[in-house]
Amino acid sequence: MLSRYFSYQQFEDALKAILKTMGQKSLSDIEIGKSVKDRSIYGIKLGTGKIKILIWSQMHGNESSTTRALFKFIKSDDLDSLLRNISLYIIPVLNPDGTENWTRLNANNVDLNRDAIDLTQPESRILRSVFDHFNPDYCLNLHGQRSIFGSLDGDQPAQISFLAPAGDLEKTISQARLKSMQVINAIHGQLKNKVNGVIGRYSDDFNINCVGDYMTSKHVPTVLFEAGHSGDDYSRDRVTDLMYESLKIAINTIKKGAVIDKYDILDVYNSIPRMNKSYVDILIKNYQSISGLKTLGVQYHEQVKEGVLYFVPVLIGINREDVLYGHREIDLNDFLDYNNDLILEENLEIRSKSLDIGIFY
Numbered sequence: 129m130l131s132r133y134f135s136y137q138q139f140e141d142a143l144k145a146i147l148k149t150m151g152q153k154s155l156s157d158i159e160i161g162k163s164v165k166d167r168s169i170y171g172i173k174l175g176t177g178k179i180k181i182l183i184w185s186q187m188h189g190n191e192s193s194t195t196r197a198l199f200k201f202i203k204s205d206d207l208d209s210l211l212r213n214i215s216l217y218i219i220p221v222l223n224p225d226g227t228e229n230w231t232r233l234n235a236n237n238v239d240l241n242r243d244a245i246d247l248t249q250p251e252s253r254i255l256r257s258v259f260d261h262f263n264p265d266y267c268l269n270l271h272g273q274r275s276i277f278g279s280l281d282g283d284q285p286a287q288i289s290f291l292a293p294a295g296d297l298e299k300t301i302s303q304a305r306l307k308s309m310q311v312i313n314a315i316h317g318q319l320k321n322k323v324n325g326v327i328g329r330y331s332d333d334f335n336i337n338c339v340g341d342y343m344t345s346k347h348v349p350t351v352l353f354e355a356g357h358s359g360d361d362y363s364r365d366r367v368t369d370l371m372y373e374s375l376k377i378a379i380n381t382i383k384k385g386a387v388i389d390k391y392d393i394l395d396v397y398n399s400i401p402r403m404n405k406s407y408v409d410i411l412i413k414n415y416q417s418i419s420g421l422k423t424l425g426v427q428y429h430e431q432v433k434e435g436v437l438y439f440v441p442v443l444i445g446i447n448r449e450d451v452l453y454g455h456r457e458i459d460l461n462d463f464l465d466y467n468n469d470l471i472l473e474e475n476l477e478i479r480s481k482s483l484d485i486g487i488f489y
């Protein structure tokens with residue numbers, strides 16, 4: 129299986145291997161366009177059923193968990209039964225240049241999820257063209273989120289999150305949004321006891337340049353998936369499994385079809401916890417400075433060097449009131465000698481000979 133960071137070549141090799149097991153298609157048969165840096169973008173069609181679902185992943189290049197979940201989904205033993213009555217169109221990586229370089233943006237430094245109307249980038253135009261020609265009944269918009277999100281009302285990391293985006297400024301509860309909410313409610317119901325933390329719900333502020341908002345404005349139910357962080361899952365293997373489960377639940381819910389009760393759906397959807405930026409990767413407590421005890425917020429900055437993903441611990445704040453929790457918490461009262469050993473400057477890498485806090489894969 130692909131690890132959290134993979135080069136685009138590794139992705140293409142994995143895709144080639146999957147196509148081989150499914151039949152005879154070669155990569156060139158499924159190429160649907162090119163990125164800014166002339167890398168191929170692929171579209172996979174699965175199933176021949178009536179209900180059409182468009183799925184794309186990694187429009188942000190440094191969000192790979194859902195791409196790995198899609199591979200797992202395509203290889204799953206129950207794929208045939210999942211595809212009954214369903215036609216899928218999957219773009220497993222929309223942003224190859226960002227994937228190669230582990231950046232959110234594409235090679236022109238544009239956020240493809242803010243380009244839905246302007247369509248300034250080739251990758252945005254490819255997605256729009258597939259949307260227009262495939263004419264989906266549902267869209268699944270797959271992303272990953274940073275390790276900063278917790279529930280609004282307590283000490284719970286948001287391991288996975290979802291959104292039924294608005295289709296207009298008034299955030300009208302349209303039939304399309306109800307259908308998206310119904311999918312999210314099913315995932316929440318079946319996975320809420322399996323997550324480490326909570327399942328979160330994103331804000332539905334409307335922005336027509338976000339792809340999900342645009343598609344909802346065209347009356348196509350669209351679900352935003354966000355693979356998040358919890359505990360020490362920096363490989364994001366556990367959340368990849370949760371995204372795989374979420375995809376299967378989504379497909380099975382879509383199959384069941386119609387919206388039954390608007391108010392039931394809204395009640396359940398609104399009960400899913402809203403999110404707050406309350407987490408850091410590491411919270412270091414009781415650091416003895418000249419002016420007293422301090423709490424240090426440390427966030428990993430992700431850097432790819434020669435094919436290896438490094439998590440570099442950077443001090444992002446001292447006694448910050450908005451940072452309440454750490455995925456890992458270190459109390460320096462338990463390690464009194466370590467106070468002398470930390471080299472601290474805001475926005476710089478934290479260095480320590482004795483605290484073992486760097487990670488790489």
Ligand SMILES: [Zn+2]
Pocket residue numbers: 188191270271272
């Ligand atoms: Zn994203």
